[in-house]
Every structure is written in structure tokens, then in C-alpha cells.
Amino acid sequence: xxxxxxxxxxxxxxxxxxxxxxxxxxxxxxxxxxxxxxxxxxxxxxxxxxxxxxxxxxxxxxxxxxxxxxxxxxxxxxxxxxxxxxxxxxxxxxxxxxxxxxxxxxxxxxxxx
Amino acid sequence: xxxxxxxxxxxxxxxxxxxxxxxxxxxxxxxxxxxxxxxxxxxxxxxxxxxxxxxxxxxxxxxxxxxxxxxxxxxxxxxxxxxxxxxxxxxxxxxxxxxxxxxxxxxxxxxxxxxxxxxxxxxxxxxxxxxxxxxxxxxxxxx
Numbered sequence: 001x002x003x004x005x006x007x008x009x010x011x012x013x014x015x016x017x018x019x020x021x022x023x024x025x026x027x028x029x030x031x032x033x034x035x036x037x038x039x040x041x042x043x044x045x046x047x048x049x050x051x052x053x054x055x056x057x058x059x060x061x062x063x064x065x066x067x068x069x070x071x072x073x074x075x076x077x078x079x080x081x082x083x084x085x086x087x088x089x090x091x092x093x094x095x096x097x098x099x100x101x102x103x104x105x106x107x108x109x110x111x112x113x
Numbered sequence: 114x115x116x117x118x119x120x121x122x123x124x125x126x127x128x129x130x131x132x133x134x135x136x137x138x139x140x141x142x143x144x145x146x147x148x149x150x151x152x153x154x155x156x157x158x159x160x161x162x163x164x165x166x167x168x169x170x171x172x173x174x175x176x177x178x179x180x181x182x183x184x185x186x187x188x189x190x191x192x193x194x195x196x197x198x199x200x201x202x203x204x205x206x207x208x209x210x211x212x213x214x215x216x217x218x219x220x221x222x223x224x225x226x227x228x229x230x231x232x233x234x235x236x237x238x239x240x241x242x243x244x245x246x247x248x249x250x251x252x253x254x255x256x
Contacts, residue, residue, distance in 0.1 A: 020133075022132075022133045022136055022157070022161060023129040023132045023133050023136075023161055023164075023165065024129045024130050024132070024133035025133070027129050053154065053157065054158075055136070055157065055158050055161035055162070056158060056161050056162035056165060056223075056224065056227055057161065057165065059223075059227070060223070063223075084150060084151055084154045087151065088154070088155070088158060088231065091230040091231060092226060092227060092230060
């Protein structure tokens, strides 16, 4: 699994995740991603377009990122969640914690308030 | 657990690469047996949580190994997991609303929420052989 941080607008950090977010995949990126995100400011958009599977460690990682954003008063949103992943998120009520936007533009509008 | 035709038996080491490999093998086996993708997905998700529970409680004096058995019929998946650790029933933790997770310092109750929300039945037993056995059923859900 890989990640990339982008700055689509001033004050917003887009986290692009790529690959299966299973146990080994999340273990590969979680420490580095958390450290980089702690050094960033502003709102967070998580792009899951290229994540075909997300397991329990992946969901926990998303909750950790949401916590990080909440601690500094930033807003957070997800975009590009694939249908099966979205179904699990709905079952888990994860969308109450991190809202989902249908596309990148809508996600940016969501965090911009 | 006795391997049988049309069934998958996996003995796995308690580490993340072994878990990821087992998830893929399970998913491939169930898909080949006719389980729909959403069933395969939920099986991989719940198995990850169940095995991670064992790994989290593996030290000290915890489990040294785990095994997974899977069967599928008519799109339904039946999965059993056994480990040789101390008695631990993952179905007994108190569930907590996920919305509280932002304020919380830990994820207590999250795993149970995940297992209950993504299985259609789950049973725990401490076997006479001294292992934990978790049996789970996954039925297709209409879209």
C-alpha cells in the first residue's frame, strides 16, 4: 500500500491512498502517514478511489486520522469510496465520523464549510 | 478441525504478512465457490479483526497459532477460527457507538461492532481441547 499527500487548495491536505488496506498494507504506511499528517495544518480530504479493500486496521487508521484532524479543529471528508467499502462504512456508521462526498470537488466544498 | 473436500483449511502464523496472505486465500476460495464479492469482502474484513484480536492478546503467554476453516454453499460462507490462546470471547466486549471514537483514547467495542455488523451469525466456544473457537456465517445481502 502507498500514500501521497497533495495540497489541492490552500489550507487543505488531500491524502491519496493506493492499494489494499489490509493488515499488512496498513502496517506499511500508518506510522509514516501519521507523522506526516501531524506536521500538516488545515482540513483533510481522504481519497479512496484506488482502495479496493479496507479491513479493520484500515478503518482504525481512518478513525486515527479523523481524531488528528479533530484535535486541531480541522474538518475531514472522504471521497472515491468504492461501493463495497462504502457498504461496510455504512454498516459501521463510520460516515457519522467522516462524511463521504461523491467527488473530489464536493469533498473540498465539504471541508471548506 | 478436519480438512474436507470443498473446504479450505489454513494454519497461520500470528503476524501481519501471514494474515494478509490468508485473507487473499479466503477471498479467492470463496469467490471460486460462488460467494458474491460482498460476502468475500465481509469475510476478509471480519477475519482480519478476529485474527488481530488474537495477535493483540498473544503476548505474554498468549496464542502461538491460529487456524481458519471455510466452506461455502449457495452463496453463503461459513468460517471458523481457532487459536490456542487463553479463553477470550470477542463477542462479549461492550459495543460503543463509533461516533464516540473521536473523543475516546481507545477503540473499545469497535471490534464487536464490526463483527456483529458484518456477520449474520457468530458463536464463540471454548473447546475441550483448550482452544478458542469462533464460528461465523455470512449470507448474501441484497443490493
